[in-house]
Amino acid sequence: MVIDFILNMFLVIILVSLFNLARYIFKIRKIMKMHKDDPNIKGISIINGEINIIAKNEHSEETQVNLIKELVHDPICGKSIEKREAYRILKEGKEHFFCSWECREKFLEGHQAEEGEI
């Protein structure tokens, strides 16, 4: 009998938490629908049961600054390229960036020739 009672309590607790979870999901979906057309919405956070919208504004400015910072110089053709898109070589502890595979190959050939002469 005691075991039955405990099992019943357990079932009730599970049902209640499932119900709460479903309610949260429903709430989040409702908020997502409300803000679907807003391009500044990054996501939704749940803190102590409160559902909050995370706006994207500050963050996008941050990434723009980063993009400007991340320009690198191609030593072969002299172009400025974005660091993320550049081909890179680590040579003697220094990182070199190139706009294309061809520039990278030229750089490597040049270095090999130098080393060959020594």
Ligand SMILES: [Zn+2]
């Ligand atoms: Zn280049």
